[in-house]
Amino acid sequence: MSKPLSGNEAVAYAMKQINPDVMGAFPITPSTEIPEYFANYVANGEVNTEYVTVESEHSSMSVCIAAQAAGARAVSATSSCGLALMYELLYVAASCRLPIALACVNRALSGPININHDYSDSMGARDSGWLQIYAENNQEAYDNFLMAMPIGETPNVRLPVMCCMDGFITSHAVENIELLETDVVRKFIGEYNPENYLLKKENPLAVGPYDVSPYYMEHKVQEAEAMKVAKARILEVAAEFESISGRRYGLFEEYRMEDAELGLVLMGSSAGTAKAAVDKLREDGVKAGLVKIRVFRPFPGEELARALAGAKAIAVMDKSEGFSANGGPLFAETRSALYDLKVRPYLIDIVYGLGGRDFKTEDVEKVFGRLADIAVTGETYPVYSHMGQRSKEETA
Amino acid sequence: MATNDMVEIRWHGRGGQGAKMACMLLADVAGLEGKFVQGFPEYGPERMGAPITAYNRISEKRCNIHSNIYYPDYVAVVDETLLDSIDVTRGLKEGGAIIINTPSSPQEMRPRLQGWTGKVCTIDARRISEEILGTNFPNTPMLGAMVKVSGVLETGRFLANMEESFKHKFAAKPQLIAGNMATLKKSMEEVQVG
Numbered sequence: 106m107s108k109p110l111s112g113n114e115a116v117a118y119a120m121k122q123i124n125p126d127v128m129g130a131f132p133i134t135p136s137t138e139i140p141e142y143f144a145n146y147v148a149n150g151e152v153n154t155e156y157v158t159v160e161s162e163h164s165s166m167s168v169c170i171a172a173q174a175a176g177a178r179a180v181s182a183t184s185s186c187g188l189a190l191m192y193e194l195l196y197v198a199a200s201c202r203l204p205i206a207l208a209c210v211n212r213a214l215s216g217p218i219n220i221n222h223d224y225s226d227s228m229g230a231r232d233s234g235w236l237q238i239y240a241e242n243n244q245e246a247y248d249n250f251l252m253a254m255p256i257g258e259t260p261n262v263r264l265p266v267m268c269c270m271d272g273f274i275t276s277h278a279v280e281n282i283e284l285l286e287t288d289v290v291r292k293f294i295g296e297y298n299p300e301n302y303l304l305k306k307e308n309p310l311a312v313g314p315y316d317v318s319p320y321y322m323e324h325k326v327q328e329a330e331a332m333k334v335a336k337a338r339i340l341e342v343a344a345e346f347e348s349i350s351g352r353r354y355g356l357f358e359e360y361r362m363e364d365a366e367l368g369l370v371l372m373g374s375s376a377g378t379a380k381a382a383v384d385k386l387r388e389d390g391v392k393a394g395l396v397k398i399r400v401f402r403p404f405p406g407e408e409l410a411r412a413l414a415g416a417k418a419i420a421v422m423d424k425s426e427g428f429s430a431n432g433g434p435l436f437a438e439t440r441s442a443l444y445d446l447k448v449r450p451y452l453i454d455i456v457y458g459l460g461g462r463d464f465k466t467e468d469v470e471k472v473f474g475r476l477a478d479i480a481v482t483g484e485t486y487p488v489y490s491h492m493g494q495r496s497k498e499e500t501a
Numbered sequence: 502m503a504t505n506d507m508v509e510i511r512w513h514g515r516g517g518q519g520a521k522m523a524c525m526l527l528a529d530v531a532g533l534e535g536k537f538v539q540g541f542p543e544y545g546p547e548r549m550g551a552p553i554t555a556y557n558r559i560s561e562k563r564c565n566i567h568s569n570i571y572y573p574d575y576v577a578v579v580d581e582t583l584l585d586s587i588d589v590t591r592g593l594k595e596g597g598a599i600i601i602n603t604p605s606s607p608q609e610m611r612p613r614l615q616g617w618t619g620k621v622c623t624i625d626a627r628r629i630s631e632e633i634l635g636t637n638f639p640n641t642p643m644l645g646a647m648v649k650v651s652g653v654l655e656t657g658r659f660l661a662n663m664e665e666s667f668k669h670k671f672a673a674k675p676q677l678i679a680g681n682m683a684t685l686k687k688s689m690e691e692v693q694v695g
Contacts, residue, residue: 107532108532108533109528109529109531109532109538109540220544221544241565242565242567271567273541273542273544274541274567275567277541277542277544278539278540278541278567279525279528279529279532279538279539279540279541280528280537280538280539280540281532281537281538281563374567375567377565377566377567378565378566378567378568380565381564381565381566461544463568463569464568465568465569465571466566466568
């Protein structure tokens with residue numbers, strides 16, 4: 106089935122096909138249209154989900170944690186400051202090993218107050234123990250949400266999954282999309298059958314109690330091991346998904362990287378814009394390519410190092426600041442991943458697109474221009490810089 | 502950086518006039534015709550009456566570019582008072598056209614377009630809407646005029662698909678279907694090209 110849908114509607118439709126047991130829903134700003142669309146499905150009797158409206162995102166995540174701990178499949182959706190309000194509970198969900206699926210529509214955090222797209226919200230949650238999968242467009246947002254179930258619910262993973270898409274650029278844009286038939290989706294995701302859960306009377310248990318020092322570290326190590334296992338599981342699920350959809354996914358997507366000398370590492374919708382620019386540069390004889398990071402947690406460090414090893418100069422594009430004074434979060438991961446290579450490409454970080462600053466094919470061409478210079482001169486200063494901001498004269 | 506087989510459209514309107522809705526409807530209906538489409542608004546502080554911009558890309562191949570549109574083929578101006586505050590022809594391609602909701606003629610509008618020498622089209626969307634629907638919903642007649650002027654969709658199939666779309670949209674108010682179809686047809690007949 107092919108029709109134009111917005112990213113929000115696409116993810117709501119994925120949720121409808123999944124027909125989760127519970128949705129924790131804070132259905133007003135800064136949430137998204139996702140709970141709004143889903144509320145219609147509930148009202149029309151198209152799903153039999155327990156739709157729990159709450160007073161905040163702190164509570165919507167609490168509802169998901171309680172429901173999933175009880176043995177139910179729970180989902181939620183949020184954005185920006187809404188995710189920030191969930192932070193405390195994100196860690197609880199992950200450490201309780203509850204495979205909740207959360208749609209995160211990436212928008213800037215306040216302040217200054219801004220509603221537009223960047224990754225400052227989910228990047229702030231990158232150490233919470235959630236898997237993070239990013240979408241380039243509405244199709245990937247839909248596909249990723251379906252794959253979240255069999256990834257997170259696998260017994261040796263059992264971690265929550267955050268499915269991210271770009272605010273407005275993807276969430277509010279109508280584009281063509283291929284939807285799967287609902288019976289195919291149901292078969293693909295299967296039933297959620299956890300080993301242990303609160304409502305299992307044969308095996309009473311407590312979930313989320315105080316974890317004293319003699320146990321806490323063991324639990325954290327198990328959580329870290331699960332995150333490592335998730336990498337292989339993501340690829341298995343991607344292969345299964347390809348067999349029902351024909352669409353291929355990996356930990357990241359390499360675009361024209363086979364003989365690329367200059368390349369970008371970036372995420373989300375910007376990767377699409379950059380692909381168009383790469384095509385044009387290739388026509389002009391520039392050996393350009395890009396790697397689009399799909400899975401940020403677990404971070405595919407070794408695989409990424411292999412993909413970038415042959416290039417001369419790489420720019421990492423960070424759409425969140427991070428304020429480390431040493432580059433953005435994607436840069437930190439990428440540079441760390443390259444450390445073990447004997448011969449490394451030159452690497453720079455460019456922070457761009459904050460608070461919805463538009464990213465154009467011309468911007469991509471500028472970055473490749475700089476990479477071409479670096480490949481010749483080896484001069485990477487400044488390693489970490491910003492692009493797209495106006496000068497003092499321009500803003501005066 | 503659009504390719505030749507892609508049509509890019511920029512909509513200018515004021516919050517509450519339905520420019521975004523017209524943009525989304527065009528994406529929907531072009532998608533039904535098997536085209537690859539994008540329809541997206543540019544969000545700022547949303548207030549009734551504040552200027553808003555929305556965009557369409559329509560092409561035979563999937564478009565990966567997700568930036569705003571800086572060099573449109575067509576521009577629609579849903580509220581002519583925007584001409585005083587916004588450079589609506591900015592980046593408009595030479596062979597393209599601007600379509601303005603106004604009772605004036607293309608000849609009368611041209612001097613207000615800051616030296617634009619390309620095609621100027623006008624449509625009295627307000628009058629058409631008020632005559633047929635009894636109220637001012639300029640977006641449907643603007644959509645009709647856009648499809649007519651750009652030729653981006655074949656008229657017969659466009660009208661048939663719009664009727665389907667209206668049947669779905671106005672399922673609870675079927676009396677609005679005929680009126681909206683009439684405004685589309687009327688604007689396609691009346692749009693002036695100068």
